[in-house]
Amino acid sequence: MLARENRGWDSPPPMNSPTEKQTVGIFTGGGIAPGLNAVLSTAARELKANGHRAIGIPDGWKGMLDVSPDAIDLSGMSRRELHDLLSAGGTTLRSSRTKIKPDQFSKVADTAKAYGLTGIIAIGGDDTLGQARQLHEAGVIQALGVPKTIDNDVVGTDRTFGFESACDRAANMIRDMRTDAESMSRVAVVEVMGRSAGWITLHGGEAGGADITLIPEFPIDEQTLMDRINEVYHEKGANGRPARSAVIAISEGYFGEDKNDKDAFGHGKMRGAAARLADMIKKQTGLGTQEQVIGYQARNGAPKAHDAVFASRLGAHAGLLACHGIYGRMVALRDGKITDVPLAEVDGGRFVTEDLYDKETMGMRLVPKNIREQIQRTRDNLDDASKG
DSSP states (O other), X not given: OOOGGGOOSSSOOOXXXXXXXXXXXXXXXXXXXXXXXXXXXXXXXXXXXXXXXXXEOTTGGGGGSSOXXXXXXXXXXXXXXHHHGGGOOSOTTOOOOOOOOGGGHHHHHHHHHHHTOSEEEEEESXXXXXXXXXXXXXXXXXXXXXXXXXXXXXXXXSOOBTHHHHHHHHHHHHHHHHHHHHHHTOEEEEEEOOSSOOHHXXXXXXXXXXXXEEOTTSOOOHHHHHHHHXXXXXXXXXXXXXXXXXXXXXXXXXXXXXXXXXXXXXXXEOOOXXXXXXXXXXXXXXXXXEEEEEOGGGTOSOOOHHHHHHHHHHHHHHHHHHHTTOOSXXXXXXXXXXXXXXXXXXXXXXXXXXXTEETTTTEEXXXXXXXXXXXXXXXXXXXXXXXX
């Protein structure tokens, strides 16, 4: 155990011997995502199977500021109890958006010592994992990270668990809103979670059949957008009749954040993107509108099968790293494989690029731009070869 009195804050903790018995604290920080319980379940199962101990720390980083009576001895749970967590929604450990300040580092060290921890597995987004990196590099506590966010915007991994489940829920709502829009001859505006990255809106919009998808990475000129809405609304089908409806998927952060209302990490609150766009459409086109907000229901409930298995694999990998005393890593998906990368690579800001979003059609590029260009170059080379 690393105690403040025998170690400074200027270098990472040493790696433990693979034969040393580990006592690992596992916690979830930030907003919830389908699959959180699956991660802590399999991480704990891996530790227990290898003779180590896993302790569930409640309330995210808040639980590392003082010993909590609600801490759970995960290793004491039966195989069935741990496995049953896999498909449960939310987090049995609870969560919080607590931010650890430098003057609280000593409290974290003291709490870790009181819990008897060798290290921790932090499950969270870039804020939670950024804190894990800081504390690990400062020598406060050895840390491993598992990236979590339905927004899918953590740098260092190709995908985060919970994203697929959120996309599925968004797609269902967008699909259902077309029924209402067509019946009432209106423009339906569906707001989807996504502060600064439009991944859920992009994928949910495509799967749900949205006519227009608007994401924070690519703001559209207002008049261009109104022209496109009119075009979709009046587009004629095979029977010669106009559609007389349109469905728009819009990210909650499309119009930006409210900088006057921030959380502990400096993120501004989102304020009614769907309502704002609907009002704009009514005033500028005269078309009737309706709004639907896909809020926290996108991240609630049990994970879909894909996310449950994906999260389970991430948790097991993190647990195995801890079993061998390997810390300072983040479990990640890279090129279709579960692996681990330096915790130092953790960052926010994994955004949708023009490879996947087309500003002209205002929707997903089903063939990424770079692949399309590559195919065209191949075609040109074949043509040149045939001429030669």
